[in-house]
Amino acid sequence: MAGHGTEGSKIIKMLKDRKINHTILMPDSFASAAFQNSFENYPKERETPGFYTNGLYVTTPLIMDTANEKGQQFVDEFVETYQHSPGWHAAFAYDAAMLLYHAIKETGIQGDISNRVKDRIAIRDCLTKINSPDIAIEGVTGFNYFNEYGDAQKPVSIGIYKNKNIVSSLTQLQIVNNIMDIDNVETELKRKRLLYIDNQYMYLTKVVYTGIKLLKISNLDIRSMSANLDFYLWFRFQGDFESHEFSFSNAIGDIEIEGPIKRKNRDDIQHHLYKISGIFHLDSFEDPPPFGRHIVGFDFRHNNLARNNLIFVVDVLGMGDELTLSSKNIAKLKHILMPSSKWCLDRIVCFQDTSEVSTLGIPEFINLKDGVVKYSRFNYGIQIKKSQFNFREIFPRSIDQYLILFGSIFLIVTILVNKKQLFPKMINTIWLAQLFTVLMLFKCFELMLLDWLFIKTTLEKLVLVKMIIDILWWLIPAFCINMAVNRFIWVPLEEKTGRKIPSVARRFIDTLVIVLAVFGIVAYVFGEKLTGLLATSSVAAMIIGLGIQMNLSNIFSGIALNIERPFRPDDWVKIGDYDEGKVLDVSWRATRIQTRDTAIIHIPNGVVSESNIKNFSYPNKNIEQFIDLDIDARYPPARVQKIIIDALLSVEEILNYPKPFTRLKGITDWSVIYGVYYYLDNYAKKMAIAEAVWKRVRAHLKRAGISRAIKREMVFLADAKEQESECHVEPLNILQDIDVFKPFPDDAKASLSQRIHACVFRKNEYIVRQGDEGDSLFIIIEGAVKIQLRQPDGKTIDLAALGAGKFFGEMALLTGETRSADVIAISETHLIEITRDDIAPIMQQYPDLSNLLAEVLANRKQRNEMMIEDSDNTDIEDQKTPRHIVGKIMQYFGINK
Incomplete structure (x- = not known):
């Protein structure tokens, strides 16, 4: 019967009330607490708990009587916390959280919200690597790993309702993953250990309910780690089963086994009872107990049947409350361990797991790739602790x-x-x-x-x-x-x-x-x-005193440095004639400095206190820097200084306040010396910032046709005129350097260079305004501009500063889009403008330019958007952008596809 638990419960009630006792098999939606609780208000269910659910078969990925040790501990703690047994959903939720915790721990994620996309990918990749049983993570539901499709590999078990509990069905089917592991398929089919159903081989697995009743623990010896145990062991099963074929792995010497002392058979369900006595090793389980505690118990497996054909499960119904050390049964179990042993009961452990045994080359198992046979192993033990006060008990x-x-x-x-x-x-x-x-x-x-x-x-x-x-x-x-x-x-x-x-x-x-x-x-x-230690202490004190005498100066200087604090860790300083560097720490003897080449200098504190100290980071991190330029004297100083200021305003790495400035520092026989002054707040990047400043100043001077002075001898002929290289300000040369026009053929660039228009804007004058219509592109010849974005709340954000050689407005020129930001002149700025009418004839003549221009525009648009906010665009969206822009370009210029 397929369906959901809520609706299915109504059908089950009608079937049970009409005494229709067919075998009913249901999916895992019927293995939930909600399904069981849906019958609580019916009189028959209150009179006989389990009336409506007894005998129902359900498929479920986990049955608690087959849980491992971790699973049993999970059940115990869940019941202690919530006063009811957990369903399989809770166990799987616990393992899911455990796997996430494992992935977060392995990847070292710190929880920074700005890295959430990368963190999620890292977690996914970490979980993907858990893809085989060899590297599986053991949890309360068994071993957790994923297949190539990302699905958790969990067997589906058949359970049956008994007294409102789901216990394992006496027969289970398991898919054969590799038929080559079976030596003789035909023999296994005849023995009914293997079935062939729907073109699929399946193991026929017998489930044997196993129960323990511990009678006595005697001769407990912690030194030899052994104890004598007396207990009952019973098996409840269906069909044929060699119940006497079992062996203990932690037994010492011969074990006395009586039985079966009782045999019962009811409705093809057999029950065999044994009485066992013997000496067993302590702490024999794979997971040892906490320090100061011990596990008194045993484990056994079947001698002949592997786990594919036999699983021991805990007889939850038969053992009842003896599975836990609760307040109800603790009085009944007190006699098990005598008080004279100075130990007392702490916890009962009962679970099944897998034991791997070497094949030892037996022909029957020769095909197994790992060389081991896996058997179902039953484990039972009682954790004991000292009968005394322990901080752990608080x-x-x-x-x-x-x-x-x-x-x-x-x-x-x-x-x-x-x-x-x-x-x-x-x-x-x-x-x-x-x-x-x-x-x-x-x-x-x-x-x-x-x-x-x-x-x-x-x-x-x-x-x-x-x-x-x-x-x-x-x-x-x-x-x-x-x-x-x-x-x-x-x-x-x-x-x-x-x-x-x-x-x-x-x-x-x-x-x-x-x-x-x-x-x-x-x-x-x-x-x-x-006595001897005190005698040698005086000698040691004398030796130490002589050794300290050499360092007293450094120690007292270190005290003075710590009191006066002329510098702090991470400050950039220059001490005396030593190279400048970052302060790492100040100990009692020396100060450690890391220079720009990452070398560590240890300067004695005595030397530091006597040297001149220049601190670049305290009390103010804003440090003035300058470079000197030798400019040819034929250029007007006012124009040279304006070009230099324009260049400085376009350098994003330096501070806007205090403002950069320039000074005329002197005149030589062959040049005028200009000082370029700017401020930075990160002295560690001094060299990189100086490089950026120099590149921008050089680019602006070159664009303005101003050359640096070079000391040389020049011979002038009579009536000859000074020639200045102006090729770099020719329109055609300008177009050669612009990304948007690089795809244009040479003749198209030459034609376009004849149509461009020059314009000049004063300081703080708007060149374009955000949201305005536009159809032109601007190229900066001289000066600098800032790109400013207006937000809906009226606030503005400065996105970038552009200097000579840069351009803006390419989207308006090629697609007719509205202006996406304000562009304001920072100083008097000279521009050239290219309009749609200037470029339209070229686009008609070379329609293939649309594809090339679209690629350029897509890349620039993506970079511009990244300056505004982090982009979460997918790869598919990035692939569509150029094609989308191609269509807009062709439509804007009326080009047929």
Whole structure:
């Protein structure tokens, strides 16, 4: 029956009320809590819970009785939090969030909203790489990975409703991914381990419900990591099953197995009960317990049937509340572990997973590519802990990270409060709160670290780490004592005397406390006597004193530098004759400078304090820079200075305020020296900005026909006139440099150069206005303009500044579009204008120019839009833009396609 749970529940009710007891198979929409709860208001359901759902078969990607250890832990914590069992939707949602967390962690995403598109692509690519079982991420639903289509590879299981619970059907079908893995297909078909349905081979997988009742734990020995267990083991299954063919992987010696002591058969459902006693290794599961806890339990698998033909599942119905260590059954389980063992029960673990066993070259499994056979493995254990007070009992493991987070925040806040002296009357209270927080943070960190290392490393290394932690338990209180001395002694003295306590005195007391802590470490952590240590300390003090004498000057100079603060880290400075560079740090002995060639210079503090210090970053980052130009004396100074200012106004890297300026600095026999002055706020880019300034000034001077002076000897003939190179201001030469006109043939450029018009605009005069109609393009010959965008709220944004050789208005010229921004002259600006009428004859003569011009316009338009805002256009839109512009050009000039 296909359909949704809400509508399907009505049909199920009618079938059940009419006692129509056909076998009903339904999709996963009927495996939800909403479907089950839809019957709660009916009298028959209230009288007999599960009346309407018992016996219904559903397809579902996850059944909790087949969940792994992570899945069982998820169920336990879900029930503890929400007081009801989770559905498969919750488990898959948890794994989806886990995979996203894994991808975010692997890609190092920081959550910057401006990078959200790149971050999403990075997450997608990371998830795409999880494409095989070998690199799958294990979660509560099993191993998570994706196929080539991006689909999660999850088997579909058949479940059956029993007492409002979905349990695995006694028979499951699994698709054979590689038929070559099976040695003899015909034999497997005859044994009914393999089916051929709809041109597809499928494993016939038997599901065996497995239950455990633990009777007693005795002879618990933590040193040998073993214990004696007595328990009942039962199997409930359908059809033939060799229930006695199982073996334990963590058993020590021979295991006493009685049975089956009971056999029952009802409606082709068989039940076999065994009683087992033996010695088993502790902590035998793949995931070890937290540090300080142990798992007492066992695991077993079938000797003959692989996982494709047999799956052990937890008998949820048979074991009942013995699956969890709840308040209801904890009294019943107390007798399992005697109090004299000094251990108590902590948690019950029961799940199934997969065991991989080597084929050992057996011919039957010779075709398996990995050389291993996968068996269904059943695991049962009880986690035990010491019967004593534990800090862990106060705060559960799940909130350790939150304790560290909030404790760290509280500690930082209280430290800042103390420094700001916001609550001077609460000094003692704040100090006690800080002390408690520090100890709590360190204890949480210790427990988390030991838990993690217990899984990741050996016992020897764990002992070493524990010793280091014991050392820290001496050093951290020493740090706390130093804080107390600062709070209760130094600060009151400074407030009373109005003078700062010398750092030497502070550090002497701090060092003394640390030395005493070191003595304690030597005596109590390492177990050494202090007599010899104290005897050698005096000799060490003399040696240290002689060594310090050489550096006293640098140390006191470092103190002076830290008090006066002539520079700070990241400031650009020049110290004495050393190269200028960025300050990295100032230690007690030396100052480190990184020069422009990334070399690190260590300058002794004594040298720094005696040298001239030039700071380029403090107190104001605006630094004046200049370059000198030698210009031929025949050019009027006013015109030269105007051209230079125009060039500076078009350089985006320099500051607009203070304004750039130029000065006539002097005259030589062969030139006039002009100083070009500008300001920058990023001294680290001084060289790059100087290069940009020089390029723009040179371009503007060249465009204006002004050449730099070169010291040379010239011979003039009588009546000869000075010749100036004006070729660069010829209209044809100008057109040669403009991107829009590069596709034009030479004869078309020559023709167009005869039609252009010159125009002049005064400073602050509008050349074009945003939204106006227009049909012309402007090329800047001299001067500078700024591009300004008006927003709907009336505010304006300066997009760019253009100088000589630049152009604007190409869209209006070629497509007739309205002006997209205001263009304002920054200084007196000379332009040449090309109109639609000037270019129309050429477009008619060369219609193929439309395609070439469209490419140029598309690229320029994309660059212009990127200056306004980030573009999210797709590749398809970018491909359409040139064709769209071609149509507009042809329509505008009346060109037939």
